Amino acid sequence: MITVENLTKTFTQSNTPVAALDDVSLQVPDGSVCGVVGTSGAGKSTLARCIALLEKPDSGAIRVDGTDLVSLEGSKLRAARRQIGVVPQGDSLLRQRTAAGNVALPLESAKVPAAQRRSRVAELLDLVGLADKSSVYPDHLSGGQRQRVAVARALAAKPSVLLADEPTSALDPGTTDSVLTVLERARSELGVTVLVVTHDMAVVRRIADDVAVLEEGRVVEHGKVLDLVSEPGSRIGSTLLPETDQASTLQLDSGGHDVVAEVVLVGFAAVGALLPEASSRFGVELSILGGGLTRLGDTPVAKFRVGLSGERSESALKWMIERDAHVRRAPVSVDGVAA
Amino acid sequence: MSDVTPWSEVLELVRPATVETLYMVLMSTLVGVVGGLPLGVWLHMTSPVGLTPKPLLHRVLGAIVDVTRSIPFVVLLVVVGSLTRLLMGQAFGSSAAIVPLAIAAVPFFARLTSNALREVDSAIVEAAVTTGAGKFRIVWTVLLSEARAALVGAVGVTMLALIGYAAMAGAIAGGGLGATAILDGYNAYDDRVLYVSVVLLGVLAWGMQLVTDWVTKLVDRRRAATNV
Numbered sequence: 001m002i003t004v005e006n007l008t009k010t011f012t013q014s015n016t017p018v019a020a021l022d023d024v025s026l027q028v029p030d031g032s033v034c035g036v037v038g039t040s041g042a043g044k045s046t047l048a049r050c051i052a053l054l055e056k057p058d059s060g061a062i063r064v065d066g067t068d069l070v071s072l073e074g075s076k077l078r079a080a081r082r083q084i085g086v087v088p089q090g091d092s093l094l095r096q097r098t099a100a101g102n103v104a105l106p107l108e109s110a111k112v113p114a115a116q117r118r119s120r121v122a123e124l125l126d127l128v129g130l131a132d133k134s135s136v137y138p139d140h141l142s143g144g145q146r147q148r149v150a151v152a153r154a155l156a157a158k159p160s161v162l163l164a165d166e167p168t169s170a171l172d173p174g175t176t177d178s179v180l181t182v183l184e185r186a187r188s189e190l191g192v193t194v195l196v197v198t199h200d201m202a203v204v205r206r207i208a209d210d211v212a213v214l215e216e217g218r219v220v221e222h223g224k225v226l227d228l229v230s231e232p233g234s235r236i237g238s239t240l241l242p243e244t245d246q247a248s249t250l251q252l253d254s255g256g257h258d259v260v261a262e263v264v265l266v267g268f269a270a271v272g273a274l275l276p277e278a279s280s281r282f283g284v285e286l287s288i289l290g291g292g293l294t295r296l297g298d299t300p301v302a303k304f305r306v307g308l309s310g311e312r313s314e315s316a317l318k319w320m321i322e323r324d325a326h327v328r329r330a331p332v333s334v335d336g337v338a339a
Numbered sequence: 340m341s342d343v344t345p346w347s348e349v350l351e352l353v354r355p356a357t358v359e360t361l362y363m364v365l366m367s368t369l370v371g372v373v374g375g376l377p378l379g380v381w382l383h384m385t386s387p388v389g390l391t392p393k394p395l396l397h398r399v400l401g402a403i404v405d406v407t408r409s410i411p412f413v414v415l416l417v418v419v420g421s422l423t424r425l426l427m428g429q430a431f432g433s434s435a436a437i438v439p440l441a442i443a444a445v446p447f448f449a450r451l452t453s454n455a456l457r458e459v460d461s462a463i464v465e466a467a468v469t470t471g472a473g474k475f476r477i478v479w480t481v482l483l484s485e486a487r488a489a490l491v492g493a494v495g496v497t498m499l500a501l502i503g504y505a506a507m508a509g510a511i512a513g514g515g516l517g518a519t520a521i522l523d524g525y526n527a528y529d530d531r532v533l534y535v536s537v538v539l540l541g542v543l544a545w546g547m548q549l550v551t552d553w554v555t556k557l558v559d560r561r562r563a564a565t566n567v
Contacts, residue, residue, distance in 0.1 A: 052469050053469070054465060054468060054469065075473075078471040078472070078473060079471060080471075081468070081469055081470065081471040082470065082471040084469070086466070086469035086470075088462060088465060088466045088469065089462070090462050091460070091462065091463075092460075092462045092463055092465070092466035093463070093466075094463060094467075094480070094481065094484065094485060095463075095485060095560065095561050096484050096485050096487060096558075096559070096560050096561070097484070097560075105467060105470050105472065105480070106470035106471060106472075108472075108476065108480070109470055109471045109472040109473065109476060110471065137560045137561070137562075139560070139561045139562035140562060150466070153466075153470065154469075156470075157470070157471065
C-alpha cells in the first residue's frame with residue numbers, strides 16, 4: 001500500500017514560484033493498479049520523481065506500508081528506493097550490459113549473493129517473457145523488449161510498489177500491449193501495487209483499477225475507474241467512455257424520437273442484454289444513435305446515445321435505471337424533440 | 340658532413356630512440372590515466388549535471404585542470420625541472436622526461452574523462468539511482484562502464500598528444516625519436532635520420548590509433564560498435 005499525503009513541490013522559474021504539486025494526496029491499496037493521468041505540465045512527472053525518491057518534496061509524506069520515506073538519507077534512503085521499483089520514462093537500460101546484467105543491478109546494490117542473483121534474474125526475465133534474451137545487449141532489443149527488461153529490473157529487489165512513469169510513451173500500440181501485459185502480470189503474480197503515470201487513456205482503460213487526474217498540480221478527480229465512468233459529472237469518466245458523436249446525433253434527432261438519452265452500461269450482463277430487453281418489454285422502438293463499447297480492465301462498458309419512440313419510452317428508461325444503467329437525458333436538440 | 344649515414348647506422352640510432360619514445364609515452368599515459376581518471380570522475384561528480392553537485396569545488400578543480408592544461412608544454416618542461424631532479428635524481432634522459440609528460444597528461448586525461456562521463460545519458464544514471472545503488476557503484480558500474488568506449492578513445496588521444504610532447508621533451512631533456520630527429524638529424528644535417536625519425540613518429544602515432552580503435556570496438560557493446 002502506498003500513500004501520498006499532502007505533497008507540495010514548488011519550483012522557481014525565472015524568479016516566479018511555480019507550484020508543480022499542490023497538496024497532492026493519493027492512496028493506492030495493496031495489489032491494485034492506479035493510473036495517474038493529466039496533460040503535460042500538470043505535475044505528473046514531478047509526482048513520479050518524488051515517489052521515485054529522486055526529488056524531495058517541499059512538504060508532505062510518501063508512505064509505503066506506513067513508513068514515511070521522504071525524510072530518509074544515506075543507506076536508509078537507498079534501502080527505501082529498493083522498496084519502490086521504478087520503470088523510468090524512456091530508455092534507461094545500461095547499454096554496455098546484457099538484459100540479465102541490467103536486471104541484476106538492483107540485486108547487486110542489495111548485496112544479494114551471485115547464485116541467488118542468477119536465479120532471481122532468470123525468474124524475472126521469464127516473467128516478462130524474455131527468458132531467451134538474457135545475454136542480449138539492449139541495442140539489439142526492440143523498444144518494447146527494452147521496456148520489459150526495465151520492468152523486470154524494477155521488480156528485481158522484490159519491491160512492494162512498482163512505479164511506471166510513462167511506460168508506453170515511446171511505443172506503438174502493439175508493443176504497448178506487451179508492456180501493459182507485463183505490468184498486469186506483476187500485479188497478479190507478484191502482488192505488487194502499481195502506480196502508472198501516463199497521458200495515455202488506453203493504459204488506464206486496460207490496467208487501472210483506480211485513476212487520479214492531475215491538473216495544475218492538484219488532484220481534481222480520484223476514484224475507482226468503474227465508479228467514475230458511471231458518474232455523470234466525471235470528466236475522466238466520460239473521457240474513458242466511447243464518444244457518442246454529438247454532431248450526427250443532432251441530425252438524427254430530427255427523425256423524431258420521443259426521448260433521446262445517453263446510457264452508460266457497466267458489466268457484461270448490462271452491456272449484452274439491457275437495451276434489447278427494454279425495447280421488447282415496453283414495446284418501444286429503440287435506436288442507437290451513437291456511442292460504442294469498450295473495456296475497462298476485464299469489464300465491458302458501453303456508452304450509447306439512444307433514441308426511444310413509443311408511448312412507454314419513459315417507463316423503459318426508468319426500468320433501465322432500476323437495473324443500474326446510468327441514464328442521462330440528452331440536452332434539448334435543435335428542433336426540441338428530445339426532452 | 341655531407342656523407343649520408345648508411346642505413347645500418349640509421350637503424351642503430353632510431354631503434355633505441357623508438358623504444359625510448361614508447362617508454363616515455365606509455366609510462367606517462369599510465370600515470371595520466373591513474374591520476375586523471377579519479378580527477379575526471381571528481382570533476383564530473385561535482386559538476387552541475389553530476390550526482391553530487393558542488394559548484395565551488397567544481398570551479399576550483401576545473402580551474403586547476405584547465406590552467407595546467409593551458410601551460411605550453413615547453414614552459415612546463417623548464418618549470419618542473421627541479422621537481423624532476425628531486426623525483427628522478429636527474430633532469431635529463433627519457434626517465435626524467437616522464438615527470439613533465441605525466442604532469443601534462445593528468446589534467447588532459449581528467450578533462451577528457453569528465454567530458455566522456457557527461458555523455459552518459461542522465462536517464463540511465465537516474466534509473467540506477469532508483470535501484471538503490473550507492474555513489475561508488477554508480478561511478479563504477481554506470482558512469483565508467485557506460486563511457487568505456489569514450490574512455491578508451493580518450494586514452495588514445497592522450498597517447499597521441501604525448502607522442503608530440505615526448506618529442507619536445509626529448510629535444511630538450513634528451514631521449515627518444517624527437518631528440519634523434521633534431522640532434523642526429525637536423526643539427527647534423529642528416530636528412531635521412533631526420534626523415535626516418537619523423538616517419539617513425541608518424542607510424543607510432545598511427546599504430547597507437549589503430550590499437551585504440553580496435554580496443555574501443557572490443558569493449559563497446561552498443562549496436563554502432565558491432566556493426567562497423
